[in-house]
Amino acid sequence: MSVTAAQGFTASGIAAGIKENGNPDLAIVVNHGPRLAAAGVFTSNRVKAAPVLWSEQVLKGGEVSAVVLNSGGANACTGPQGFQDTHATAEKVAASLNTAGCDETGGHAPGAVAVCSTGLIGELLPMDKLLKGVDKAVAQLTPHGGEKAAIAIKTTDSVHKTAVVTGEGWTVGGMAKGAGMLAPGLATMLVVLTTDADVPAAELDAALRAATRTTFDRVDSDGCMSTNDTVLLLASGASGTVPESAAFAEAVRAVCDDLARQLIGDAEGASKxxxxxxxxxxxxxxxxxxxxxxxxxxxxxxxxxxxxxxxxxxxxxxxxxxxxxxxxxxxxxxxxxxxxxxxxxxxxxxxxxxxxxxxxxxxxxxxxxxxxxxxxxxxxxxxxxxxxxxxx
Amino acid sequence: MSVTAAQGFTASGIAAGIKENGNPDLAIVVNHGPRLAAAGVFTSNRVKAAPVLWSEQVLKGGEVSAVVLNSGGANACTGPQGFQDTHATAEKVAASLNTAGCDETGGHAPGAVAVCSTGLIGELLPMDKLLKGVDKAVAQLTPHGGEKAAIAIKTTDSVHKTAVVTGEGWTVGGMAKGAGMLAPGLATMLVVLTTDADVPAAELDAALRAATRTTFDRVDSDGCMSTNDTVLLLASGASGTVPESAAFAEAVRAVCDDLARQLIGDAEGASKxxxxxxxxxxxxxxxxxxxxxxxxxxxxxxxxxxxxxxxxxxxxxxxxxxxxxxxxxxxxxxxxxxxxxxxxxxxxxxxxxxxxxxxxxxxxxxxxxxxxxxxxxxxxxxxxxxxxxxxx
Incomplete structure (x- = not known):
């Protein structure tokens, strides 16, 4: 389920020690292809976390081979060192995946590794723990790792959030985290959607932007907008099916709507x-x-x-x-x-x-x-x- | 003190029974002249209470001979009946003042009586109690009634708020109520300022707008904007002194600043x-x-x-x-x-x-x-x- 509901993806979620309480805090999602098409939507906050600045650049290429996500620290307002840390994380993920033989798509390049972080603003990440965690997370990648990945990205979320919609021969699935700081311009949330449909990056981008406009962008739990919001959509093409465009867009919208509703239902301290x-x-x-x-x-x-x-x-x-x-x-x-x-x-x-x-x-x-x-x-x-x- | 710190004004505050707990809920401020110059600033909320719609018209004439204020009900979102009630209140105040012989300035006309209300939105005022209360309040008008008036306009305020600044031969004083719903475009507040300086309406208007822009308009307790906000400045000219324009404007600003700071200091539930x-x-x-x-x-x-x-x-x-x-x-x-x-x-x-x-x-x-x-x-x-x- 979750990000591994669609064919062509593996995922894992582990405890790297970034969170002091020992809870899972590091997730990796890998696209094994044959295609690596991707689209992303990011916070409209002008104060953007280092991983957002990084991933915006990655997405310009229209290809993402892997996503690494950590909870326990937002890596926002952390200056040049914070950006270097994000860069080093992407380098490490690419190297570790290549070493592990996850190179069906020709090998992972750091520039195709998206990075997402969530947690407290204004503190550097414990990079020693995080980098060691990457090796551990890569070793645990499985086609059934979607739930563990969804659990590892929780912060104050009381439950992990996943959703799946199935089309004719293809699937869209995803995971989300976010429980506070939810607002238009995207909630404080990290969302990774995957699909095995064969869809080029431009169509993914159109479908994702249309979907977020009427789902995540219309969730306003507390009027606050985050520095880290990221929604990614990765397509592997592993189903070999080219979906009808409107049906695919509607599936993406439905998954976003489901996840957005789950975010509101789990908002910090809310009773209604x-x-x-x-x-x-x-x-x-x-x-x-x-x-x-x-x-x-x-x-x-x-x-x-x-x-x-x-x-x-x-x-x-x-x-x-x-x-x-x-x-x-x-x-x-x-x-x-x-x-x-x-x-x-x-x-x-x-x-x-x-x-x-x-x-x-x-x-x-x-x-x-x-x-x-x-x-x-x-x-x-x-x-x-x-x-x-x-x-x- | 308060609205009776300046010469030429009387005021009173009484319990008319609008509030179910029997606390004071009706205040009247009367300008005994020789001048009746006045200026007003009102909420920028497009949903305006009946008394705001009424008083905006009154202020267009540049003259206010009396102000009647009630707590215990905002008379907002009350339809045509609410507006008729405001009109009837102004008629009653004018008639009662004229009967009581408060007619130094040629007698009170309803069209020169400003009305302010504060309390719950969406309920009609108990007009029988309010109109009887007007007679009682008129009977208790004194040149020392400023404190009682300030007390009668409280809603959830824990203390009443007054301020005074003295110039060379003239005085600006005032009272305010407001403890929640404070926001730019004016807080939920009623403010009446009085001065015995001899200042024409246009100069009062300029001084008041300049003052509110950097005081009440920059108070934002909870981001909410009221339907009833009203700030009035009445000049009696009773001191016989024409103040230097900048000094007068600064005095008005200082009184507004003092009252605005008191509003923040008494905001509902606040600890900081x-x-x-x-x-x-x-x-x-x-x-x-x-x-x-x-x-x-x-x-x-x-x-x-x-x-x-x-x-x-x-x-x-x-x-x-x-x-x-x-x-x-x-x-x-x-x-x-x-x-x-x-x-x-x-x-x-x-x-x-x-x-x-x-x-x-x-x-x-x-x-x-x-x-x-x-x-x-x-x-x-x-x-x-x-x-x-x-x-x-």
Whole structure:
């Protein structure tokens, strides 16, 4: 399953000692070909971690033969030394794979090894442990290693996240990590998707960008954007099947959607998953802007935590946007009850049942026919506790 | 003190029964002239409460003879009935004042009575209690009523807020309420400033807009913007003194600054006041954008609560802005310790002493000579608790 659901891939996940608690912290995913096509989407944060700067360059070539991922340290804001460490990691992975005979595709070059890191910002990685870990991880590569890889990239995730969609003769699978710092422009997350479909890099890129735009980019757990977000899609062509383009794009979207929903469901300290659907918008951009504003309103997030259908805070959030709407035409439903009609009091708020984890907010701008869905979480004392002591 | 520090004003604060707990909830401030010049600044939220829509019209005339303020209900998102209630309140205040003989300035017209409301959104005010309360409040007007007025406008404020600055022969004083929902575009706050200086409406307007731009507009406790924010400045001319323009503007700024600082110091559930100074910016707009991004980063706010000098979260927040900077030239100090230099690890973070309530973050963009200060609060479990149960 996971990144090894598709043919042509091996993976492993091991404990290299980067995490002080001894949990798994290093994963490798290898594409055994026959093709090495790849695409990537990265954080839009202008402060980018060293592995992001590295992998952006790797992806420009459109080929990735292996991905190495570590948890336990983000290698962000670590200066020239941090970048050298990422470079050395890619060199080590290529050398170790070649030594191990994983050279079906003509041998691994460091420039085709993507690197992903996640963890605390502002600290150098323990390179001695990491480099030794690479040899260990390479030795454990198997066509069934997807689950172990998914486990090794966890940080504060309570569960590992995988997803698979099968097409006609081909498969798309993937793994994700991310539990906090989730926001548009990509959550703090690392995602590796693999497929055995025979798809060139340009088509992978188009499918991945279209998929992330309406899935990971519309997850906004806490309004914070990471320095390390990376989503990679690797195609081995091992199935020998060239998929129909729309079907392949839809499969990639479905896997991303599944993983994005899992990220929200496991967000740090959250007790509610909030599905915010903005309808009646004059444009999709308007719908997304309004959805994000609602998703980021701390007062509303607290109210949802308290199972309080406080629709005034929804209107307050809508009012801060530049979207097209008239205040006295706004309608808001919470879990199906239209508590606000025409900008004023609607149905009885006591009818709203908020006992379950999923809460649905519908905001009708009454200004057009476009819509969008944003997923968010509530704001809880647990979130505060978890993030008050993270680096200490 | 407060709104009655300046000559020519009376005020009162009483319990009208709008709040169910019997606390004071209705205040009136009257300008006895000889002049009735006034200026106002209102929320930039597009969803505006009825009293804001009303008072914006009143202020267009440049004259305000009285202000009535209630806590216990925002009268926001209340439709046409809410607006009628605001109108009826202004009518009642004018009539009651005229009946009481407070007609030195030629009698009160409803169109010169500003109305302010604060409290829960989406509920109609109990107008029977409010209108009876107006008579009671008018009967208790005194030149020493400023403190009682300041107390009556509290919602979740733990203390009432007043400030006074004295010029040469004239005075500017004021009161403020606001403890949550503080954000740029004005906090959730009601502020009434009074002066006995002889200043025309246009000059009041210029002084007030300049003052709020660098004080209330740079307070960002929780990133949320209210539907009811109102700042009024009333001039009676009772001192007979025409102040020097710059000195007057500076006095207005100083009173606003004092009150804004008090708002941050009393923000809901906060345990830290965070002074974010952005220096080395290419423009003041850049400095403000970066300051607000830092102020609104929930992960950083949690870290500050945990007394954790997590500068990586500061860089993460800077990275989401469009300000001019190079990531590898950013510097960050927390309480004077430059924990981040050139975008990477700087001085030892263990040197940072965060035991005190005020925390100072300095972000140097190394891109110019402009700067700005934004005030924010930390994010705490108390904030979550207070806002999870507010309307229930």
């Amino acid at each position: 998953d909030i599905r915010i659907e903005v309808v009646g918008a004059a444009s999709e951009d308007d719908a997304v802007e309004v959805g994000r504003s609602i998703a980021r309103n701390n007062l509303l997030k607290c109210a949802i935590h308290g199972e309080d259908p406080n629709w005034g805070r929804v209107l307050s959030a809508i009012g801060t946007t530049s979207a097209a709407f008239e205040p006295d035409r706004l309608n808001v439903a919470i879990n199906g009850v239209w508590v606000c009609k025409n900008g004023s009091v609607g149905e009885d708020r006591d009818l709203v049942d908020m006992r379950y984890r999923e809460v649905r907010i519908t905001a009708d701008l009454a200004a057009g026919a476009d819509s969008a869905v944003i997923w968010a979480n509530d704001l809880t004392a647990d979130y505060v506790h978890e993030n008050s002591a993270y680096s200490s | 006041d965070i002074r974010i100074e952005v220096v080395g910016a290419a423009s003041e707009d850049d400095a403000v954008e970066v300051g607000r991004s830092i102020a609104r980063n929930n992960l950083l706010k949690c870290a500050i609560h945990g007394e954790d000098p997590n500068w990586g979260r500061v860089l993460s927040a800077i990275g989401t802005t469009s300000a001019a900077f190079e990531p590898d030239r950013l510097n960050v100090a927390i309480n004077g310790v430059w924990v981040c230099k050139n975008g990477s690890v700087g001085e030892d973070r263990d040197l940072v002493d965060m035991r005190y309530r005020e925390v100072r973050i300095t972000a140097d963009l190394a891109a110019g000579a402009d700067s700005a200060v934004i005030w924010a609060n930390d994010l705490t479990a108390d904030y979550v608790h207070e806002n999870s149960a507010y309307s229930s």
